[in-house]
Amino acid sequence: MRTGQVIKTYNGFYYVLDSEGSSYDDEDLLSCRVRGRVKRYKSDTIVTGDMIEYEVLDDGTGVIEKCLPRKTLLFRPAVANVDQVILTFAARQPDIHPLLLNKFLVLAEWCHIPEIVICVNKCDLLQEEDESREDFLGIYEKAGYKVFRVSAIEEDTKGIEAIRELLKGKVTAFAGPSGVGKSSLLNCIDERLQLTTGVISDKIKRGKHTTRAARLMPVASGGIVVDTPGFSAAELEELIPSEELAGCFPEFHEFVGECYYNTCTHTHEPNCGIKNAVENGRIEKERYEAYKDIYEVLKENNSRRRRVK
Ligand SMILES: Nc1nc2c(ncn2[C@@H]2O[C@H](COP(=O)(O)OP(=O)(O)OP(=O)(O)O)[C@@H](O)[C@H]2O)c(=O)[nH]1
Ligand SMILES: [Mg+2]
Ligand SMILES: [Zn+2]
Structure with a gap:
């Protein structure tokens, strides 16, 4: 039996990096299925980030036999074994919404993610009269959360460098609503990533769910990041x-x-x-x-x- 990690899941397939391997490129990952038995129980559903045991079949594909114990499980978006989550919002377009921010914080705390950080992107869109926004973010700093203010499109080298530092030696998920610039930020952090980014709809100023699946990726300056699809906190009530x-x-x-x-x-x-x-x-x-x-x-x-x- 071999061990590995699920780097992404897509259409019922699980793309696995063997524990001896080091390349996260699509063509180097092994596409695996899951044995029906493992998949049936909700708690045993394999998710991105899971450490697993698998076997290689004659046709070169794999079968996941077992999910190894998880360090952490972030429920929405579903990612296992992250050390840190960067809750990403936009200062504008879509505007940051305090209740939503609180709900995201609650969800991450409830999942016992060891480090929870707030990142406000698109600060280039803020005008001087928006200073009251700073007060509102101070509330979260006082509650003990680190808050980073950055811009992925302006040359905001200081802010981006501070985030690079934060990522070193950890597995970090970028989570937040669609269109806030999670993928854009990751492209700034490491230009090799070249993730697809979307546009903001003109009318409702919302993102268009460009990123479709969570995926783990190493960044050049150190650490592993997980880009995730934008989500709303609507399901918090169910959990x-x-x-x-x-x-x-x-x-x-x-x-x-x-x-x-x-x-x-x-x-x-x-x-x-x-x-x-x-x-x-x-x-x-x-x-x-x-x-x-x-x-x-x-x-x-x-x-x-x-x-x-
Ligand atoms: N003005 C401004 N626009 C930005 C910034 N960062 C991202 N954008 C724009 O916001 C839009 C959405 O960016 P994405 O990176 O696709 O957002 P996302 O959070 O990955 O969205 P999903 O994948 O749908 O969850 C794109 O048109 C970006 O160019 C920023 O710092 N400032
Ligand atoms: Mg994205
Ligand atoms: Zn009381």
Whole structure:
């Protein structure tokens, strides 16, 4: 049995790099199928980034027999074994939307991705009167997230270099809505990548889902990156139980022990450590409001699911 890693999946095929191999080029990857048994259970679905055991058939294709234990699993977009996720947004076109940003952060935290970073691209489109946007991003810095402001089209060498540094020695997924410039940024980071980039629709200022599948690629300056298709956070509600939401706000951790009820949901209860911390200015009000908004949606969804069962 050989071991390898799934570099991309496409149309039911899994493209595998053998653990002895080093070239990530399409023609050097082995196209594999999965044994029906492995694929049947949702949790055992093989995804990009998975370390696997496989066998080579006489016709030169492979069969994946086993998925090895995962370090991490990012659910949306589905990528296994990433060390870091760079949540990428655009300052403009499409405009950055705070609730969406919070939902993406929640999703990445819920998946226990060790490093979660925010990158705001297209800063070249910002005018001077947009300074209030900076305040709004400060909220996330205060919550403990690194925030990078870059531009993939202007010669923004400093910003791009800072991201290159961040990538070294890690596997990093670039995730975010369609059209924010994930593929464009990666082309800046390493010009050899030559990823296809799209256009923004004139009317609704949204991307057109140019990148179709997640793919791992080494970058010249060090590290492995994963370009992923743009996605919305709509499915968050299906995944996360409401009682796990507070755990997805890292700046809440030090205050949960101060809640009077140990089942406190931090919404309506008296003597809540989180609410006190918001009042004392130790937790940003906007983040708490986002928590409450998302909590309501999750709770509604959870009880609907229970009714269906
Ligand atoms: N003004 C400006 N435009 C940018 C920048 N980065 C990317 N774009 C443009 O934004 C559009 C979308 O870029 P992509 O790189 O395809 O976006 P993506 O995030 O990979 O989108 P999907 O693959 O659909 O998820 C292209 O027309 C780019 O030229 C930037 O920094 N500034
Ligand atoms: Mg793309
Ligand atoms: Zn509480």
